[in-house]
Amino acid sequence: MWVILNISIYLIFNFIMSASILGSNTCQLQGHFRLNEMYHDGDVILGGLFEVDFLTVFPDLDFKTEPEPPYCVQFDMESFQQAQTMAFAIDEINKNPNLLPNITLGYHLFDNCVMLGMAFRAAISMASGTEEFFNNINCTGPPPVIGIVGDSSSTVSIAISSILGLFRVPIVSHYATCSCLSDRKKYPSFFRTIPSDAFQVRAMVQILKYFRWTWVGLIYSDDDYGVYAAQSFQQEMQLFGGCVAFSEVLPHDNNLEDIKHITKMIQASTARVIVVFSTPSFLIPLIDELVLQNMTDRQWIASEAWATSFVHHSPRLLPFLKGTLGIAIRRGEIQGLYEFLLRLQPTNDPKNNMIRIFWEIMFGCNFETGGKKNSGDQVINICTGQEDLRTTKTPYTEVSELRASYNVYKAVYALAHALNDLMQCEDGRGPFSVNSCADITNLKPWQLVHYLQNVNFTTDFGDHVSFDKNGDALAIYDVLNWQPSSDGSIRAQTVGVVNEEVATGMVLTLDEDALYWNFESKKPPSSVCSESCAPGTRLATIKGLPVCCFDCLPCGDGEISNITGAVECTMCPDEFWSNLDKDQCIPKEVEFLSYEDPLGISLTTASLLGTCFCVLVMFVFAVHRNTPIVRANNSELSFLLLLSLKMCFLCALLFIGQPQLWTCQLRHVVFGISFVLCISSILVKTMVVIAVFKSSRPESKGAMKWFGAVQQRCTVLVLTAIQVVICAVWLSTASPAPHKNNQYIRSKIVYECAIGSVAGFSMLLAYIGLLAAVSFLLAFLARNLPDNFNEAKFITFSMLIFCAVWIAFVPAYVSSPGKYAVAVEIFAILASSFGLLLAIFAPKCYIILLHPERNTKKAIMGKEAQNT
Template identity: 45%
Template structure:
């Protein structure tokens, strides 16, 4: 209303021709709540009352003055602090000697309209010429205020064009750091940029990833919450909801409370102004909403007004950042008596305040606080007001060229813009030890105390300090929190959990839920061969080549190494049959040795028979080299021993087959063939055939020998330790040579199968070679397709099967006659009835 009147006044001034060009007041002047004259003047604007009642605007009569009610104890103490600091400076002999500071303090009643009225009152002054003509000169050098950001924005924008410095004690909105828009604004509280980041730090530090957010729908709340939301997003913290309301919007407040009730987040960050927080706490208490951990900001976290049994039921355990507490020496005593005696208008003589047409009834609510002093120590903003007053005093001290002995130059005219420049350069210490200086944005270094709402055993409430936040320290070191001293919501000693999804344990990874924030996820087990060894891993990482994931998928362990060992069932069985073959061969050799003079042993070429039995023994034993952990030597030995022993064995069988053929060829008239294949030639043939295989093996071992190889391709979860062939050509050359000899032996034996039965072993050799070839033809596809240790087992089986085939097919019939039918082991029986048979036997 008054703003409208001033607009009309300006319009009237521009469009009427009057001789007097000075402004003329219209309506009743707005007088300050407290004032005192001085050589220099500091203004103050505080919301000493909370509620403002508007008069009737029916325009049937002159509107009555605005009515204020409901004392705001906090701002009342701030006004007291300002007066206390000014009186302290006025008594000082070192700061502004012989200069007195006056003050003009207005009450805004928590109203934007009254804030504007107070600003106009401060800027215009209260001195009028004849006929209520204002003198056009403001005596103001600086303004201390306002308490709330929105009011401070109005104040700074209005005084900005006149370059009047404004120093706020509690307006912390980051928006006020813009020196282009607010060039003459300063504050003795740090910017909310730091407090918003501090809120994000404490949420992250305490492990909460799922929070709700509530803020005041004003400059303070909106700017602070915007910085908080941006910071938590960078930190990977999710906000379930972000709602806001203003003190004049009860419907929005109800929606905010409903959102809190329905939400799953157990932690609520309340970036809320002092007045709005009182309304929110009231609603939470009425609806008995408990169990939420409140994280608060400095305007309300240390407000004694909210410390009641009902509010504590809903808000107990609240945690937040508060302005550092500084005890101002002497203020507690001053707030009780000296203030009321010297500064309070109703305590003055009638002559001092009658000129303002004031009635003591206006101060009735304040008079009730005359002897109240319990809250003085908890008003943390008092030191900020104290610093602001001293900052102005030090600026004036430098501008007035004050000297301790000589005093200050009173004749100098100080303009507000000079004070602005001087404030930028101050750097001093107050009695508490804190230094006061302003950075490039007009703010101070951010230092917060972390406080916790607690209840003592005697039922009393207190704000307990549980840590601090210092923005000047490096990141991750600026927050120091004593978690052991914190009492959480509901009086719990255990920190509440507030997550959208429980943490994914090691061995799993996070998978985002479609359409939901990143903090809402499912825990997916890592795939085989992958691990995650941290909680809440985003990805699983694969294990290195020789490693594999354990059962829990949280550690890489060495892969199981697989090879055919002597201790497993398969190895034991194969060793048994190998040794069994050696034993049977040895028994046959002993039997043949004992019966070496019998016709059947002689008829079967005993020398080649014993050599064949020896080579079969080696064949059985060479299978043992395939069992056990492969080494460089064992890999070379197993393949060469196999190749040479089998060639020796086949060479003996081939020699026996040739002897049979030669013997029957020798029975023909005039044939002298046996002289070309006697015992010496038989031994040489075996040696020659064997030396060829030896030469192949030497070349193989020289050029590219077999070696131990860790096969990680066939199985992902284990390593197959096997012998790599080195040169596959060498391996197949060895097999091909054995196959060639076996095929030749089979053909010759097949041709001799129709010779006389009694002593002809060609048919037995034919059958043994048939088994031998069948085994090794079957071996090739089985060898190629068998995995891991089964490849070795197949090879051993082929060696044993072919060895047993040769042993039983060639020697079993002879052993049968020697042991079971000794009557047939005679020369007469072996010679038969025909002449040709007799001749053949002699030749053989």
């Protein structure tokens, strides 16, 4: 549709622009439009499009005569002020010797009547000119207007820019916000002094984020402004993490059924915040319906198109709309504008019929009767031009809230500064082909676009004006709050600012103390689908529902969330663990077998008790060292065995307490050497028992010469030295060291000794096992020797206990977590040591202490004689 419309208008435009030849050198305008306009001559003319009238009237058609052109009615004072602001800005520039010296600006302003067709007529009139005849056979020369200020409507700006953009006519809008107009390919010469809807939407989302409103309703008007703004808003809400509870379109025809449907959606929704992108005219039916439904429990968020509208400020709407938050374009101050507006006088110039209409509305003048008005039988001349506008308060003279008018002011100055920069160009240094400059006497609009793109200045009010690569101005908005006034109406109070900054993006500054809330609590409402997840939990989306509707699940062990509304839980660092509330990481409990631990106390007691038993047995053997039972069992090896057993008991203490480097290195070395010394002593004792038995037989009388005291000592020393070598190699290659283990128990740090080398530890245990197996085998073979040599039975039994303990140790050690693995190892050491001590020495001590009568050579040798 737009393509067809653009082509049609393009053809009309060319038809009008290509005037017909009425002679040898005259061009004639092909048609006239009936438009409200204002005109002031100058060297360079700027055009303007303003919504001075609200309605367009189309005369009836009889299809017999040429139809009358449409005309405009319902004069708007506020829009007329905007038009007059453009006239004021041009007048101010013409008086400024530092800006455009020797150049007089003029203007040609038109009323678009809030109608696309009328706006097209006005745009074509500005582009083609309104002179009846043009005395140039080629119809060439400077354009009637060099740039246009307007239009205020996004829809009109889209249409006009599509056509005039083909000729690169610069258009600077003061109120068109559609983000679609930022497309430089479609609209190469469009600029604006108001931020686009993309910035407006971000500003409104900043307000939602500030109050944590994530569940909102969306209502938008059925036009370009509303549709594009709604699309941008939903995209921004997704980025923000919010959701749109419902999205409804305000119909352009104000259909009552559609309005009622929207009202029902608002009532049914759990969203307490409603965002509205609309112009005031679209909203009136909806507001009326809300009044009928007495709906006062909603927080309204107004877009800039209606946030400053006086249409909704009546006392009737106060209960429903007070507390509304909205954003508005930046309010500015223009020095001297008020006095200029008051100086407006009627004129007989037909091209300034907007002034004539204004005067007729203000004072009832009738210029068709010479400015006289009948009052009864008296004829009064009231249109002398001396009437004082101060006596009547209207939006025309209200300059305390200059927003759209301030943007008009900036737009005019932007064009003026672009022209001024163009005039400063030096020949040979210009931006155009072969470094040429523009000719002011034959200026082309596209040349002005180049300078307009790079314009950069600051207004007297202190606002910086420049355009980005898309022709958009810097984004800055006032945040408004609709508050009740003393007369029962609504006043829009500025309570904050939203600023777009290059480094930080959108920044919202809000004075919360100045806010008015239309709720009993006098506090901002809560508008969420699901309450934010507390610290220690994370949100989990519910299938089939928007992301704002979720469940809160507790964080897992070792995970935390320390913020409200966390999407994911965070794992604690390796040496930390989550607390019970799962909202903080605390240092993990360090676990090791300590002396304060009940288990540690028990094992320490057992270790010391075993050591004491060894000392006690040594004392008993030392006291009775000359008795037959001590002498008969090789007292030297017995003392060596007791000493090694005492070392075995004491080495268990190295496994208790916080691991240190020296304890880790000593514990296995002392353990390995002590047990090898112990087992090698038992092995030699077993070998001696066998040798003594054999030497008692006539055929083996020389057997004992190979098992003398020296040989016994050397055997024990050599067997122990092998273990010493194994330990030395182990410590030098991969020494055991303290290690914080997180694998056994995730919530604790198990402080243990890493063995360093599995091969070294395995060889240490294997060597002990080898000696124990040989000792057990020899003792088992010698178990049936005569009773006077019955120590072999005790050795067999002791080695059976030793092997059973260490065979059971391996699976128990592997399956025990943390400190219990150390406890199992200590238990194995103590159990095997107690087994050896009791099995070998308990019978001897029993005889020595309780039956000394059996501790005689005769008693020991008696059974031998009996057996022989």
